[in-house]
Amino acid sequence: MSLDDLYRRVIMDHYQRPRNRGQIEEGAVTVDLNNPTCGDRISLQMRVVDHVIQEAKFIGEGCSISLASASMMTEAVKGLTVDQALELVDLFSKMMQGEEIDFDKFPLEDIEALTGVSKFPARIKCATLAWKALEKGVKSGQ
Amino acid sequence: MNAYKKDFPILHQEVNGHPLVYLDSAATSQKPYQVIEALENYYKSYNSNVHRGVHTLGSKATDAYEGAREKVRRFINARFSKEIIFTRGTTTAINLVASSYARTHLRTGDEIVITPSEHHSNLIPWQQVAKLTGATLKFFPLEPDGTLDLSKVKETLTDSTKIVAIQHVSNVLGTIHPIKEIAQLVHQHGGIILVDGAQSVPHMKVDVQDLDADFLAFSAHKMLGPTGIGVLYGKEALLEEMEPIEFGGEMIDHVDLYDSSWKELPWKFEGGTPIIAGAIGLGAAIDYLQAIGMEKVEAHDRALTKLAFEKLSQVEGITIYGPKENRTGAVTFNLDDVHPHDVATVLDAEGIAVRAGHHCCQPLMRWLQATATARASFSIYNDEQDIDRLVEGLQKTKEYFGNVFR
Numbered sequence: 001m002s003l004d005d006l007y008r009r010v011i012m013d014h015y016q017r018p019r020n021r022g023q024i025e026e027g028a029v030t031v032d033l034n035n036p037t038c039g040d041r042i043s044l045q046m047r048v049v050d051h052v053i054q055e056a057k058f059i060g061e062g063c064s065i066s067l068a069s070a071s072m073m074t075e076a077v078k079g080l081t082v083d084q085a086l087e088l089v090d091l092f093s094k095m096m097q098g099e100e101i102d103f104d105k106f107p108l109e110d111i112e113a114l115t116g117v118s119k120f121p122a123r124i125k126c127a128t129l130a131w132k133a134l135e136k137g138v139k140s141g142q
Numbered sequence: 143m144n145a146y147k148k149d150f151p152i153l154h155q156e157v158n159g160h161p162l163v164y165l166d167s168a169a170t171s172q173k174p175y176q177v178i179e180a181l182e183n184y185y186k187s188y189n190s191n192v193h194r195g196v197h198t199l200g201s202k203a204t205d206a207y208e209g210a211r212e213k214v215r216r217f218i219n220a221r222f223s224k225e226i227i228f229t230r231g232t233t234t235a236i237n238l239v240a241s242s243y244a245r246t247h248l249r250t251g252d253e254i255v256i257t258p259s260e261h262h263s264n265l266i267p268w269q270q271v272a273k274l275t276g277a278t279l280k281f282f283p284l285e286p287d288g289t290l291d292l293s294k295v296k297e298t299l300t301d302s303t304k305i306v307a308i309q310h311v312s313n314v315l316g317t318i319h320p321i322k323e324i325a326q327l328v329h330q331h332g333g334i335i336l337v338d339g340a341q342s343v344p345h346m347k348v349d350v351q352d353l354d355a356d357f358l359a360f361s362a363h364k365m366l367g368p369t370g371i372g373v374l375y376g377k378e379a380l381l382e383e384m385e386p387i388e389f390g391g392e393m394i395d396h397v398d399l400y401d402s403s404w405k406e407l408p409w410k411f412e413g414g415t416p417i418i419a420g421a422i423g424l425g426a427a428i429d430y431l432q433a434i435g436m437e438k439v440e441a442h443d444r445a446l447t448k449l450a451f452e453k454l455s456q457v458e459g460i461t462i463y464g465p466k467e468n469r470t471g472a473v474t475f476n477l478d479d480v481h482p483h484d485v486a487t488v489l490d491a492e493g494i495a496v497r498a499g500h501h502c503c504q505p506l507m508r509w510l511q512a513t514a515t516a517r518a519s520f521s522i523y524n525d526e527q528d529i530d531r532l533v534e535g536l537q538k539t540k541e542y543f544g545n546v547f548r
Binding site: 003006037061062063120123126 | 498507
């Protein structure tokens, strides 16, 4: 177990310069989630038109892993259909459980850097918070 | 090396390639051989149910279980061993008072007063009591360093104050509250005081008669004992007028088809097969602490807390929460620009165990304007070397994050 497996450069980049941080003015689904065991919180907003996620933004408080994960997730879901987003949620969950993902088949770009989190069991819940919000959001919008 | 460390087998291991430094005793303490062997001995040689056996093992188990109650009585200087109720822990003990005493004694217009720095286990039961009875939940104001000002305590109390429920020592700030003085003020108004001793009983001599506490709740696992057992102390007169909240075996006197009566104190509150091994383990933990002497334990834990405060204060970019003086058991802090989870992960890679999060004190975190904090907490087996390792670990944390941010 090496810290560098966890804190990959791209993760720290998203932590320091989070993408899609902010709020959507109108027409958005909002999901507020917190992690009761550690106090991390996220408010995720998505604008979904014709089952396609047009825009996703978040505000929240948390550690490097949870904020970087939220930043990456909001980048990744833009333009996806609701069904594709749910597939991505499933894939991410598998990744956190340490399952082998064929990244050639599923290009996850920056998200791939979060693979190392699966080796730090105490931090998995940090990484999954934003994805739980995504799942809840798209399901409530359906 | 610390003279007591040798008694704690778990401390003699490497974690992530480094000798373990355990600084999370406020969450749960480690257990000495003496406690582990007491549990093992019970299960190996006289495991039996209590209060019902004619057989030899049953008598032995009953003697050990009731003997543990007597050890607790002496440890906190209660008048009678029947004032010692074994519970699952501090949470269950507080809930017992809230459910049995408070719900039947409080009504609209009455007041419950607590502090904003309570552990959730001494906050939520009172929120529920207030909702169910119509009583008002009030808070003593905290000073900027998290301490209480007795003159403000005095101003908050009224003749409608029926219950004050208060931590003796804060699990986050380490603040030692002046319970004896507060108890006097509460009693002047005719109220009762429940003391959450989860973080004080492990670290200092707590004398319920000297404090004049009406109830005291604490957990064995934070004072070198096993998990799953704790204590509710209550003054006899109060416990006598309280109804049980759990019904079944063990707690009954006479049972009819439509009605039953209860055993006398303390057993009416201990429905079901009791926590026999746990009580025996708690008794062994008390023996261990008393062999050292609680004065010595208190001096050690306070000195180490002071030392940690001083050494951590010298780390650049650190914020330490709570008072500088008069604290024990824990130092809670944050490093600039590094979230406490990340601090805890880097420290863990160095073999150092600290807690990160809200420490079951969400309202206090908001008061501190922190979403989370890191906490190093101490017990008799910690020493100056542990503090030095922590300081080194924090320097490494800063270096590490300084590098990855670049």
